[in-house]
């Protein structure tokens with residue numbers, strides 16, 4: 001199965017955008033994480049918690065302040081532009097709003113052929129054949145070749161974004177809020193499409209989303225981030241979550257199925273400043289369960305016997 005082989009290894013990674021700020025503010029703090037070949041790894045957490053920063057460092061669009069990133073066992077942390085060029089086609093990204101991601105003056109054919117022009121020297125005819133075949137894989141057809149992005153629906157644009165990301169047959173795809181701006185029925189279609197394509201092409205996804213229901217539907221494992229720190233890694237955001245922050249995220253989720261809605265909502269301690277405390281647990285200010293140890297010692301991310309990881313001094317009491 002090759003399930004335990006890591007495609008991406010993130011080792012002790014920090015990102016600090018303003019190095020001169022005192023105290024230092026980290027967008028990503030001491031992150032250790034592996035993404036296994038063939039898995040769909042979810043990444044959730046509120047706006048500004050560092051999800052995109054982490055993804056950009058994996059794709060080498062941002063440089064870690066400290067730590068290492070390995071892709072297929074190669075340490076790419078200090079790869080130059082030309083070294084990266086050799087593997088750039090193996091990592092791609094699907095964005096939230098394809099409207100802004102596309103050049104409005106480009107036809108669908110031009111949009112999808114852009115990566116091909118950069119990475120292959122096939123004839124125009126061969127390229128067109130590939131593009132039509134990819135359009136069919138994402139549920140469209142060759143009549144779309146001459147359309148512009150404003151001539152399509154949001155769902156069709158999202159399919160074009162996926163086709164463009166997959167045209168070079170990458171191994172790893174970051175889906176950054178790929179289903180966030182579309183309605184429920186369409187979301188289901190796009191999630192099914194992403195799952196089918198993953199099987200067909202043997203892909204590995206990092207699926208970044210605010211949408212807990214979407215993450216639960218598609219992901220094999222979910223990483224929860226809070227203020228740059230990983231606080232929990234679990235197979236699904238369900239009643240087994242332990243970190244008080246993940247519990248609050250779950251409680252705040254409105255599931256379409258009324259049977260799945262929670263009655264007793266546990267939310268955050270309101271009115272507290274959302275910033276990294278000088279010491280102790282990152283979530284202490286907003287946590288209903290914070291005790292003395294939480295104010296002095298930062299909890300490690302501890303692995304339990306089922307692979308569930310939690311960074312909380314008190315999780316077994318919560």
Ligand SMILES: Nc1ncnc2c1ncn2[C@@H]1O[C@H](COP(=O)(O)OP(=O)(O)OP(=O)(O)O)[C@@H](O)[C@H]1O
Nearest residue numbers: 017018026027045046047048049050051052053054
């Ligand atoms: N290029 C940058 N320069 C300076 N600060 C940045 C930059 N990019 C992100 N940040 C800061 O880093 C922190 C993490 O941002 P990031 O975009 O990674 O969060 P996010 O979880 O992806 O948020 P969202 O869900 O809103 O996209 C934020 O405080 C943000 O303001």
